Amino acid sequence: MKILVVEDETPLAMMMVALLTRIGHAVEVARNGGIAIELASEHKFDVITLDVDLPDTTGFEICRELKQRHISHRTPIVFVSGRPTIENIQYAFDLGAADFIEKPFDPRDFISRVLSVVEETTVA
16 A cells, blocks of 8 residues: 655654554655645555644645545545544544544554555445
8 A cells, every 4th residue: 555644743754654664555754735735646645644733734724635636536534633622523524534543542543543444445
């Protein structure tokens, strides 16, 4: 699988990459929304993990834009955020997110939930 991790916190991004590459997946990282949009426009990803708070925009804006683009409109998006308010979670799902994982997260739970989103998409 090819996964895009959109996360501006370097240690967390590195941990997510390590977890996913250790089980055999190709991972690219975007540290801001502009790079995320650029990468998602140029490559087909099987899943995108997306932080809510980014330095140049919000994950919600990125999700909205990705869902409108032809190449990425069907790509499952998993929000990974330290702001799991009911409003944020509901808004993420309203925008078409497949899941919302709260930071800090258990590494096994993170892997399981990201991979299950992809499995659900390929079965559907």
